[in-house]
Amino acid sequence: MIPKLQFQAPKLALFASLSTLICCALPALLITLGADAVMAGLAANVPGLIWLTAHKGFLFGGAGVLLAIAAAAKWFTRNASRPIDPAQAKACMRMRRSGTHILGAAVIAYVSSRLFAFFAADFLL
Numbered sequence: 001m002i003p004k005l006q007f008q009a010p011k012l013a014l015f016a017s018l019s020t021l022i023c024c025a026l027p028a029l030l031i032t033l034g035a036d037a038v039m040a041g042l043a044a045n046v047p048g049l050i051w052l053t054a055h056k057g058f059l060f061g062g063a064g065v066l067l068a069i070a071a072a073a074k075w076f077t078r079n080a081s082r083p084i085d086p087a088q089a090k091a092c093m094r095m096r097r098s099g100t101h102i103l104g105a106a107v108i109a110y111v112s113s114r115l116f117a118f119f120a121a122d123f124l125l
Contacts, residue, residue: 009066009069009070009073009074010070010074010099010100010102010103010106011102012066012069012070013063013066013067013069013070013102013103013106014102014103014105014106014109016059016062016063016066016067016106016110017063017067017105017106017107017109017110017113018106018109019052019059019063020056020059020060020063020109020110020113020114020117021109021112021113022049022052023049023052023053023056023059023117024052024053024056024059024060024113024116024117025112025113025115025116025117026042027039027042027043027049027053028116028117029116030042056117060110060114060117063110064110067103067106067107067110070103070106071103074099074100074103
């Protein structure tokens with residue numbers, strides 16, 4: 001169970017972090033840049049965008065929980081044994097490194113979207 005969680009949790013965390021970017025950071029960026037018509041077209045064509053923006057606290061909370069689960073899974077399995085076969089051990093280490101990179105990208109996306117959603121609007125508008 002844990003090795004599967006180690007490989008799947010960073011992907012789920014990245015998905016949740018990217019959803020926070022789409023719901024909250026992208027509209028704030030578009031409005032800040034003066035692309036109000038683009039934002040209006042986006043809001044008209046993406047049905048759940050307004051609902052996600054209205055409930056951004058739950059979205060950020062869920063994304064934060066997924067990030068915490070992914071980080072905990074990476075931390076607790078950091079010293080897990082590797083396969084004996086050299087080819088499988090190399091593939092295992094490659095998967096561990098890619099999971100770390102994915103988790104890092106998810107954290108960057110989460111932090112940047114959180115800054116846009118909660119703080120940048122006060123300073124830029």
